[in-house]
Amino acid sequence: MAMEAGKLPTAGKPIRCRAAVSRKPGEPLVIEEVMVDPPMPHEVRIRIICTSLCHSDITFWKMKDPPGCFPRIFGHEAVGIVESIGENVDEVTEGDVVVPTFMSDCGECADCKSKKSNLCSKLPFKVSPWMPRYETSRFKDLNGEVLYHFLFVSSFIEYTVVDVAHLTKIDPAIPPNRACLIGCGVSTGVGAAWRTANVEAGSTVAIFGLGSIGLAVAEGARLCGAARIIGVDTNPDKFEIVSSCHSSCRGNRLQVQMIDKEAKLGLRSWQVHVQSL
Numbered sequence: 001m002a003m004e005a006g007k008l009p010t011a012g013k014p015i016r017c018r019a020a021v022s023r024k025p026g027e028p029l030v031i032e033e034v035m036v037d038p039p040m041p042h043e044v045r046i047r048i049i050c051t052s053l054c055h056s057d058i059t060f061w062k063m064k065d066p067p068g069c070f071p072r073i074f075g076h077e078a079v080g081i082v083e084s085i086g087e088n089v090d091e092v093t094e095g096d097v098v099v100p101t102f103m104s105d106c107g108e109c110a111d112c113k114s115k116k117s118n119l120c121s122k123l124p125f126k127v128s129p130w131m132p133r134y135e136t137s138r139f140k141d142l143n144g145e146v147l148y149h150f151l152f153v154s155s156f157i158e159y160t161v162v163d164v165a166h167l168t169k170i171d172p173a174i175p176p177n178r179a180c181l182i183g184c185g186v187s188t189g190v191g192a193a194w195r196t197a198n199v200e201a202g203s204t205v206a207i208f209g210l211g212s213i214g215l216a217v218a219e220g221a222r223l224c225g226a227a228r229i230i231g232v233d234t235n236p237d238k239f240e241i242v243s244s245c246h247s248s249c250r251g252n253r254l255q256v257q258m259i260d261k262e263a264k265l266g267l268r269s270w271q272v273h274v275q276s277l
């Protein structure tokens with residue numbers, strides 16, 4: 001029988017592949033073979049081509065009590081290629097390059113349609129061990145034991161299943177080792193400046209905390225045309241990081257102000273637009 005155009009021979013069948021499984025809180029991940037079920041309706045199975053580590057992975061990896069749960073497959077910053085799609089998926093097709101995101105965008109609810117909110121009310125964010133629509137897992141180990149999902153992504157695995165509301169199709173020309181950062185810190189930080197604070201061209205922006213999100217806020221403020229960007233941090237090591245993070249400093253617009261944890265800030269003279277903690 002001829003295969004449907006674009007479909008891979010793995011479509012509709014479980015895939016056996018490797019994953020870095022977190023078996024116990026705080027203990028090293030174990031590389032093992034696991035089974036990944038085919039996608040249910042509104043779901044997409046993707047082959048992960050690049051993933052990165054975010055601090056939220058570490059926070060939940062250490063967690064002994066709920067919402068920590070084990071065995072679990074962590075990872076939520078990734079980029080992948082669509083291997084197969086479930087029913088009712090029109091947004092992406094086999095071979096598309098996609099970035100999974102832990103925040104959903106169903107595209108249908110009043111909040112997704114509104115320009116003033118990006119918090120989907122149909123599939124609201126929660127730290128769930130399951131897929132968002134069915135409260136079941138697509139992962140099992142070779143003994144048949146269920147492996148839990150993380151933030152609706154679980155990218156420390158060769159193939160994962162993600163709800164289509166948690167996927168964004170991207171230009172395949174974007175280098176994968178950059179694209180895999182877009183699912184968490186970059187979108188949070190750039191969006192804070194661009195969408196939440198609505199930074200105006202020519203304005204002065206202060207950013208509190210120069211971690212990965214703070215640096216992404218700086219980049220968002222730069223893209224919005226901020227004339228002056230002041231980064232505030234208590235950690236002197238951030239000087240080095242900021243100066244090596246060239247894109248945020250283009251035009252020398254980002255200045256760094258170090259403060260003591262106890263110090264009182266003389267913020268009245270600044271126009272404060274962005275607060276990132």
Ligand SMILES: [Zn+2]
Pocket residue numbers: 104105106107108109110111112119120121122123
């Ligand atoms: Zn929605």
Ligand SMILES: [Zn+2]
Pocket residue numbers: 054055056057076077184185
């Ligand atoms: Zn993250």
